[in-house]
Amino acid sequence: QSALTQPPSASGSPGQSVTISCTGTSSDVGAYNYVSWYQQHPGKAPKLMIYEVSKRPSGVPDRFSGSKSGNTASLTVSGLQAEDEADYYCSSYAGNKIVFGGGTKLTVL
Amino acid sequence: EVQLVESGGGLVKPGGSLRLSCAASGFTFSNAWVTWVRQAPGKGLEWVGRIRSNSNGGTPDYAAPVEGRFTISRDDSRNTLYLQMNSLKTEDTAVYYCATYSSGYSDNWGQGTLVTVSS
Numbered sequence A: 001q002s003a004l005t006q007p008p009s010a011s012g013s014p015g016q017s018v019t020i021s022c023t024g025t026s027s028d029v030g031a032y033n034y035v036s037w038y039q040q041h042p043g044k045a046p047k048l049m050i051y052e053v054s055k056r057p058s059g060v061p062d063r064f065s066g067s068k069s070g071n072t073a074s075l076t077v078s079g080l081q082a083e084d085e086a087d088y089y090c091s092s093y094a095g096n097k098i099v100f101g102g103g104t105k106l107t108v109l
Numbered sequence B: 001e002v003q004l005v006e007s008g009g010g011l012v013k014p015g016g017s018l019r020l021s022c023a024a025s026g027f028t029f030s031n032a033w034v035t036w037v038r039q040a041p042g043k044g045l046e047w048v049g050r051i052r053s054n055s056n057g058g059t060p061d062y063a064a065p066v067e068g069r070f071t072i073s074r075d076d077s078r079n080t081l082y083l084q085m086n087s088l089k090t091e092d093t094a095v096y097y098c099a100t101y102s103s104g105y106s107d108n109w110g111q112g113t114l115v116t117v118s119s
Helices: none
Strands: A007-011 A018-023 A036-041 A047-050 A065-071 A072-077 A086-093 A098-100 A103-109 B003-007 B008-010 B018-024 B033-039 B044-053 B060-062 B070-075 B080-085 B093-100 B113-117
Touching: A007 A018, A007 B093, A018 A086, A018 A103, A036 A065, A036 A072, A047 A065, A072 A086, A086 B044, B003 B093, B018 B033, B018 B093, B018 B113, B033 B080, B044 B070, B044 B080, B044 B093, B060 B070, B080 B093
Parallel strands: A007 A103, B008 B113
Antiparallel strands: A018 A072, A036 A047, A036 A086, A065 A072, A086 A098, A086 A103, B003 B018, B018 B080, B033 B044, B033 B093, B044 B060, B070 B080, B093 B113
16 A cells, blocks of 8 residues: 555546645645655656645646645646646655655546 | 666566666766665555765665665765665565655656566
């Protein structure tokens, strides 16, 4: 069982928005503003999409946004595009260790 | 351009040992905290551990499943990160990634190296 809980799947049509949740505890997501999100296409290394809850690295489209409320973080992808179809993982600092979610497969219909 | 290149993966029997390397370039490795993350076939990401820069003590932290069996070290003169894996179990079978680490996130990743533990 993964330390952070994500829905196994999510989907949306091109142009729509989709939100993926990531639920942790008061020892990880709820305790620190160090939540990050990664995108992984099949056979590829993960790519950082969001860090420190809501910051975007250079080069990541502003269609990707992150937020947090209590023990739950969220990733929203707006204006879905075909290339957004991938697995998405959340991650949180948890006091000298990192915990990941189980991953969400995002399908663009 | 930041580059991380893992090597050393392969097939090993249960109870055996293997050492992975991660060659870094394109940034000041000695100032960097670096981490190992693994992914079992068809499964999600799992944090293995990290090591601080030597200016921050150079000490490692490990995930519970590998503590006592795996050792993370670094050689700043060679710009290389290592993962020594002992007492390997079948459940250690995974692609192992090295990545830079900062404030709870990893912004640069290698391509990964596959470790298969099987008799």
